[in-house]
Protein backbone atom coordinates (compact mmCIF):
# COMPACT_ATOMS: atom_id res chain seq x y z
CA UNK A 108 0.00 0.00 0.00
CA UNK A 109 1.21 3.51 -0.77
CA UNK A 110 2.17 5.80 2.11
CA UNK A 111 -0.55 8.32 1.24
CA UNK A 112 -3.22 5.61 1.17
CA UNK A 113 -2.13 4.37 4.56
CA UNK A 114 -2.22 7.86 5.99
CA UNK A 115 -5.63 8.55 4.43
CA UNK A 116 -7.02 5.34 5.95
CA UNK A 117 -5.64 6.25 9.35
CA UNK A 118 -7.22 9.72 9.13
CA UNK A 119 -10.57 8.19 8.17
CA UNK A 120 -10.43 5.54 10.89
CA UNK A 121 -9.56 7.99 13.69
CA UNK A 122 -11.28 11.13 12.37
CA UNK A 123 -8.02 12.80 13.36
CA UNK A 124 -5.32 14.68 11.45
CA UNK A 125 -3.21 15.19 14.55
CA UNK A 126 0.48 14.32 14.21
CA UNK A 127 1.90 13.79 17.69
CA UNK A 128 5.41 15.21 17.82
CA UNK A 129 8.00 13.39 19.94
CA UNK A 130 10.77 15.74 20.96
CA UNK A 131 11.95 14.44 24.36
CA UNK A 132 13.83 16.87 26.58
CA UNK A 133 15.41 15.06 29.53
CA UNK A 134 14.55 16.91 32.72
CA UNK A 135 15.82 16.56 36.27
CA UNK A 136 15.34 12.78 36.15
CA UNK A 137 17.86 12.50 33.32
CA UNK A 138 18.00 10.43 30.15
CA UNK A 139 16.83 7.22 31.82
CA UNK A 140 13.41 8.75 32.46
CA UNK A 141 12.92 9.33 28.72
CA UNK A 142 11.84 5.77 27.69
CA UNK A 143 8.96 5.79 30.20
CA UNK A 144 8.01 9.31 29.17
CA UNK A 145 7.83 8.21 25.52
CA UNK A 146 5.92 5.04 26.38
CA UNK A 147 3.32 7.13 28.21
CA UNK A 148 3.15 9.56 25.29
CA UNK A 149 2.54 6.69 22.82
CA UNK A 150 0.10 4.79 25.06
CA UNK A 151 -1.98 7.85 25.88
CA UNK A 152 -2.09 9.51 22.46
CA UNK A 153 -2.01 6.81 19.78
CA UNK A 154 -5.80 6.57 19.50
CA UNK A 155 -5.92 10.25 18.55
CA UNK A 156 -2.84 10.18 16.34
CA UNK A 157 -2.98 10.17 12.54
CA UNK A 158 0.82 9.97 12.70
CA UNK A 159 3.75 10.15 15.11
CA UNK A 160 6.74 12.40 14.41
CA UNK A 161 9.94 11.85 16.38
CA UNK A 162 12.52 14.53 15.63
CA UNK A 163 15.91 12.84 15.47
CA UNK A 164 17.73 15.89 16.92
CA UNK A 165 16.27 15.28 20.37
CA UNK A 166 17.50 11.68 20.31
CA UNK A 167 20.97 12.52 18.95
CA UNK A 168 21.30 15.08 21.75
CA UNK A 169 21.24 12.18 24.24
CA UNK A 170 24.22 10.53 22.55
CA UNK A 171 24.39 6.81 21.87
CA UNK A 172 21.73 6.12 24.50
CA UNK A 173 19.42 8.46 22.60
CA UNK A 174 19.86 6.45 19.42
CA UNK A 175 19.07 3.30 21.40
CA UNK A 176 15.98 4.96 22.85
CA UNK A 177 14.84 5.91 19.33
CA UNK A 178 15.34 2.27 18.28
CA UNK A 179 13.27 1.04 21.23
CA UNK A 180 10.59 3.62 20.46
CA UNK A 181 10.42 2.51 16.81
CA UNK A 182 10.05 -1.11 17.92
CA UNK A 183 7.19 -0.20 20.27
CA UNK A 184 5.16 2.00 17.89
CA UNK A 185 1.59 0.75 17.30
CA UNK A 186 1.47 -0.74 13.78
CA UNK A 187 -1.64 1.30 12.97
CA UNK A 188 0.08 4.68 13.23
CA UNK A 189 2.39 5.87 10.44
CA UNK A 190 5.71 7.27 11.67
CA UNK A 191 7.30 10.36 10.11
CA UNK A 192 10.94 10.71 11.09
CA UNK A 193 11.77 14.40 11.24
CA UNK A 194 15.38 14.49 10.07
CA UNK A 195 15.34 17.38 7.54
CA UNK A 196 18.29 15.75 5.80
CA UNK A 197 20.16 17.18 2.86
CA UNK A 198 23.39 16.01 1.21
CA UNK A 199 24.82 14.93 -2.13
CA UNK A 200 23.00 12.02 -3.74
CA UNK A 201 25.66 9.44 -2.91
CA UNK A 202 25.36 10.22 0.81
CA UNK A 203 21.57 10.55 0.72
CA UNK A 204 21.42 6.90 -0.47
CA UNK A 205 22.73 5.92 2.93
CA UNK A 206 20.32 8.17 4.82
CA UNK A 207 17.43 6.64 2.80
CA UNK A 208 18.63 3.13 3.55
CA UNK A 209 19.07 3.95 7.23
CA UNK A 210 15.67 5.51 7.72
CA UNK A 211 13.51 3.32 5.48
CA UNK A 212 15.25 -0.05 5.77
CA UNK A 213 16.85 0.00 9.21
CA UNK A 214 14.58 2.33 11.23
CA UNK A 215 11.57 1.29 9.13
CA UNK A 216 9.93 4.70 9.30
CA UNK A 217 7.07 5.38 6.92
CA UNK A 218 8.15 8.87 5.89
CA UNK A 219 10.97 11.34 6.42
CA UNK A 220 11.37 15.11 6.18
CA UNK A 221 13.98 16.36 3.69
CA UNK A 222 15.60 19.71 3.03
CA UNK A 223 15.43 20.20 -0.77
CA UNK A 224 18.11 22.90 -0.92
CA UNK A 225 20.68 20.64 -2.65
CA UNK A 226 18.30 19.98 -5.53
CA UNK A 227 16.78 17.05 -7.39
CA UNK A 228 19.67 14.59 -7.23
CA UNK A 229 19.71 14.96 -3.44
CA UNK A 230 16.05 13.86 -3.27
CA UNK A 231 16.33 11.09 -5.87
CA UNK A 232 17.72 8.34 -3.57
CA UNK A 233 14.53 8.63 -1.50
CA UNK A 234 12.16 8.28 -4.47
CA UNK A 235 12.31 4.58 -5.30
CA UNK A 236 10.80 3.28 -2.05
CA UNK A 237 7.34 1.74 -2.50
CA UNK A 238 5.07 2.44 0.45
CA UNK A 239 7.24 5.27 1.81
CA UNK A 240 6.86 9.05 1.80
CA UNK A 241 8.99 12.18 1.91
CA UNK A 242 8.03 15.67 3.01
CA UNK A 243 10.06 18.44 1.37
CA UNK A 244 10.49 21.63 3.40
CA UNK A 245 8.53 24.28 1.48
CA UNK A 246 7.80 27.08 3.96
CA UNK A 247 8.95 26.38 7.49
CA UNK A 248 7.37 27.86 10.59
CA UNK A 249 10.37 29.92 11.72
CA UNK A 250 10.94 33.63 10.95
CA UNK A 251 13.94 32.68 8.76
CA UNK A 252 11.57 31.20 6.17
CA UNK A 253 11.50 34.79 4.87
CA UNK A 254 15.25 34.67 4.12
CA UNK A 255 15.01 32.18 1.20
CA UNK A 256 11.75 30.26 1.05
CA UNK A 257 9.37 33.19 0.69
CA UNK A 258 11.55 35.33 -1.58
CA UNK A 259 9.99 36.26 -4.92
CA UNK A 260 11.83 35.32 -8.10
CA UNK A 261 12.11 37.47 -11.24
CA UNK A 262 9.30 35.46 -12.89
CA UNK A 263 6.92 36.22 -10.00
CA UNK A 264 7.05 32.80 -8.39
CA UNK A 265 8.11 32.31 -4.78
CA UNK A 266 11.16 30.23 -4.04
CA UNK A 267 8.98 27.62 -2.32
CA UNK A 268 7.25 27.11 -5.67
CA UNK A 269 10.57 25.78 -6.95
CA UNK A 270 10.23 23.17 -4.21
CA UNK A 271 6.74 22.16 -5.34
CA UNK A 272 8.02 22.03 -8.95
CA UNK A 273 10.82 19.75 -7.78
CA UNK A 274 8.20 17.63 -6.02
CA UNK A 275 6.11 17.41 -9.21
CA UNK A 276 9.21 16.30 -11.12
CA UNK A 277 9.90 13.68 -8.44
CA UNK A 278 6.42 12.24 -8.89
CA UNK A 279 6.66 12.33 -12.69
CA UNK A 280 10.06 10.63 -12.81
CA UNK A 281 9.70 8.10 -10.01
CA UNK A 282 6.21 7.69 -8.60
CA UNK A 283 7.24 5.02 -6.06
CA UNK A 284 7.68 7.17 -2.94
CA UNK A 285 4.89 9.66 -2.17
CA UNK A 286 5.92 13.32 -2.02
CA UNK A 287 4.43 15.89 0.34
CA UNK A 288 5.49 19.26 1.75
CA UNK A 289 6.13 20.94 5.08
CA UNK A 290 4.18 24.17 5.46
CA UNK A 291 4.41 26.02 8.76
CA UNK A 292 1.07 27.13 10.11
CA UNK A 293 2.64 30.44 11.07
CA UNK A 294 2.75 31.42 7.36
CA UNK A 295 -0.01 29.25 5.98
CA UNK A 296 -2.44 31.95 4.86
CA UNK A 297 -0.23 33.26 2.04
CA UNK A 298 1.19 29.88 1.09
CA UNK A 299 -1.67 27.35 1.04
CA UNK A 300 -3.24 28.75 -2.12
CA UNK A 301 -0.05 27.88 -4.00
CA UNK A 302 0.33 24.36 -2.63
CA UNK A 303 -0.60 21.36 -4.78
CA UNK A 304 -3.06 18.68 -3.71
CA UNK A 305 -0.29 16.69 -2.02
CA UNK A 306 -0.09 15.70 1.64
CA UNK A 307 1.16 18.45 3.90
CA UNK A 308 2.90 18.17 7.24
CA UNK A 309 1.89 21.32 9.05
CA UNK A 310 3.83 22.29 12.19
CA UNK A 311 3.47 25.49 14.19
CA UNK A 312 0.29 24.85 16.15
CA UNK A 313 0.44 25.26 19.94
CA UNK A 314 3.78 26.51 21.23
CA UNK A 315 4.55 28.48 18.03
CA UNK A 316 1.17 30.21 18.02
CA UNK A 317 -0.04 29.17 14.53
CA UNK A 318 -3.74 29.58 13.86
CA UNK A 319 -5.97 26.98 12.19
CA UNK A 320 -8.10 29.58 10.41
CA UNK A 321 -5.95 29.53 7.27
CA UNK A 322 -6.31 25.75 6.97
CA UNK A 323 -10.06 25.99 7.50
CA UNK A 324 -10.30 28.58 4.72
CA UNK A 325 -8.17 26.51 2.34
CA UNK A 326 -10.70 23.61 2.27
CA UNK A 327 -8.00 21.05 1.53
CA UNK A 328 -8.78 17.41 0.81
CA UNK A 329 -5.30 15.80 0.74
CA UNK A 330 -4.28 13.66 3.76
CA UNK A 331 -2.60 16.55 5.57
CA UNK A 332 -1.45 16.08 9.16
CA UNK A 333 -1.00 18.87 11.67
CA UNK A 334 1.84 18.48 14.14
CA UNK A 335 1.73 19.36 17.83
CA UNK A 336 4.83 18.55 19.87
CA UNK A 337 5.21 20.79 22.96
CA UNK A 338 1.45 21.46 23.09
CA UNK A 339 0.98 17.80 24.04
CA UNK A 340 4.24 16.68 25.66
CA UNK A 341 5.15 19.89 27.52
CA UNK A 342 2.01 21.97 27.92
CA UNK A 343 2.71 22.47 31.64
CA UNK A 344 -0.87 22.14 32.83
CA UNK A 345 -2.91 19.55 34.71
CA UNK A 346 -4.30 17.78 31.64
CA UNK A 347 -3.00 14.34 30.64
CA UNK A 348 -1.29 13.67 27.30
CA UNK A 349 -4.51 11.93 26.25
CA UNK A 350 -6.68 14.94 27.07
CA UNK A 351 -4.37 17.33 25.24
CA UNK A 352 -4.18 15.06 22.18
CA UNK A 353 -7.97 14.62 22.11
CA UNK A 354 -8.48 18.37 22.31
CA UNK A 355 -5.99 19.18 19.55
CA UNK A 356 -7.41 16.41 17.35
CA UNK A 357 -10.88 17.88 17.74
CA UNK A 358 -9.79 21.46 16.99
CA UNK A 359 -7.92 20.31 13.88
CA UNK A 360 -10.86 18.19 12.69
CA UNK A 361 -13.12 21.23 13.01
CA UNK A 362 -10.78 23.18 10.72
CA UNK A 363 -11.12 20.46 8.05
CA UNK A 364 -14.88 19.93 8.48
Ligand SMILES: O=C(O)c1cc(=O)[nH]c(=O)n1[C@@H]1O[C@H](COP(=O)(O)O)[C@@H](O)[C@H]1O
Nearest residue numbers: 162247248291310313314315335336337338
Ligand atom coordinates in the same frame (compact mmCIF):
# COMPACT_ATOMS: atom_id res chain seq x y z
O1 LIG B 1 9.38 19.50 10.02
C1 LIG B 1 8.89 19.87 11.10
O2 LIG B 1 8.19 19.12 11.76
C2 LIG B 1 9.02 21.28 11.48
C3 LIG B 1 9.04 22.17 10.44
C4 LIG B 1 8.85 23.54 10.72
O3 LIG B 1 8.74 24.36 9.83
N1 LIG B 1 8.75 23.93 12.02
C5 LIG B 1 8.80 23.05 13.06
O4 LIG B 1 8.67 23.49 14.22
N2 LIG B 1 9.01 21.72 12.81
C6 LIG B 1 9.21 20.76 13.92
O5 LIG B 1 8.07 20.71 14.77
C7 LIG B 1 8.49 20.50 16.13
C8 LIG B 1 8.09 21.67 17.00
O6 LIG B 1 6.75 21.54 17.32
P1 LIG B 1 6.10 22.37 18.55
O7 LIG B 1 6.82 21.92 19.79
O8 LIG B 1 4.65 21.93 18.51
O9 LIG B 1 6.30 23.80 18.24
C9 LIG B 1 10.00 20.35 16.09
O10 LIG B 1 10.32 18.97 15.95
C10 LIG B 1 10.36 21.12 14.87
O11 LIG B 1 11.60 20.72 14.33
